[in-house]
Amino acid sequence: MADKRRIDEATGTSTVGHEWDGIEELNTPLPRWWLWTFYASIVWAAGYVVLYPAWPMLNSATQGMLGWTSRGALDREMEAQAARRAPINSAIAATALTDLPAKPELMQAAVQGGAAAFRVHCVQCHGAGGAGVKKLYPSLTDDDWLWGGDLASIEYTIAHGIRNPDHKATRTSQMPAFGRDGILDATQIADVVSHVRVISKQEKPSAAAARGQVLFQANCAVCHGATGAGDRTVGAPKLTDAVWLYGGDRDSLTATIVQPRNGVMPRWAHRIDPVTVKMLATYVYSLGGGEKAAPQLANDEGQGANGQP
Structure with a gap:
């Protein structure tokens, strides 16, 4: 096949040698900046494959010469945060739960830590502000508490849960099914x-x-x-x-x-550490329900100790 490439008179650029219904395509060279960017991308990709985890294997992946992983980076960040919080956590751990309200700064730190833990573990049922869900999960912001709203009672409930059949220390109550079992007509x-x-x-x-x-x-x-x-x-x-x-x-x-509902609540003592359980108790206590004589502490959700805006 004859070479049909020619020099375009208007641009001085060679054509590619193809023609479609009289239309020809210029063989315009790529811009140098684009070409060097493309080559640099190839070099960068090759370096990344060598330095960082890249290729999936049967049971793992290539480790990379730097040994870096996102999980490892997260672990280091978590360790740094734990080290930063260690002094305040140690102080909370060393203070009896019932003594925390008498130490406003320590109580405030506990409430803030409890609020963070609450958003991770408790909002799914009790809601972001602890208001609960009608006919499903109880509100933590009113004065009605099945097992008591003082700090010690709240901590015990969080630690041991309600109606956990595999846990002897759990809170347990049982209302008879008066209709289902024929006790009352x-x-x-x-x-x-x-x-x-x-x-x-x-x-x-x-x-x-x-x-x-x-x-x-x-x-x-x-x-x-x-x-x-x-x-x-x-x-x-x-x-x-x-x-x-x-x-x-x-x-x-x-x-x-x-036919009573007899709802359940998970026990948390075996899932989170004792200091976090204590901080959760102080946060729930700060929402406003139960019997208390707590100082007016502002938590990070803009509420006072009595749960009022």
Whole structure:
């Protein structure tokens, strides 16, 4: 085949020798800057392959002459942060939990550390601000605590969880399934619901509520107390206010009495270190619920010790 390349008169550049319906292509050389950039990229890539992990192998990868890994870099950063926090963590560890509120700076550091841990381990259920999810997970910002809202009680709950069957120290309570197991019939359950709604100031007294009071004393007062005020020693909730995890309307109360939920919470003592458990307890304590006499500490979410903006 004859060589059809020629010099273009207008540009002085050779053509590539191909023609498409009278259209020819110039064989314009690549710009020198682009060519040298391309060669430099090749050299850089070759150097990277030699110096850093690059080629996947059957069970691992090439290590590279520098021995650098992103995991190793992260480990070094984590170690540096741990070393930086070591003095304050040691001080928190050496201070009794109940003594922390009397040391504002140390308490503040514990609250901030607990807030960081809370965002990693707890927000999935309790929400970013600890407000919980209705009918699923309890709020940590009100005054209703099944097991107590003081620092020691909160720490114990975090450490040992609730209803962990493989852990003897876990918090455990069990409400009978009054409807499912036939302890009470539908009419009796309706009467108990009426009584509970009366003591929680949602309904006015009625004949049904009077009958329900008798049933309540016989079946429920042993845990919830004669007045429905609850009992934190056995994890029985208070029934006389407007705070309801699973709802205080008639349908929700009926469902709870027929077949209780008996929710669970993971235990954290075997997953995170004791200082972090202590800091988590101080953060939850700072959200505002439970019995306390804590100083007004501003945490990193812009709330005071009572959980108010």
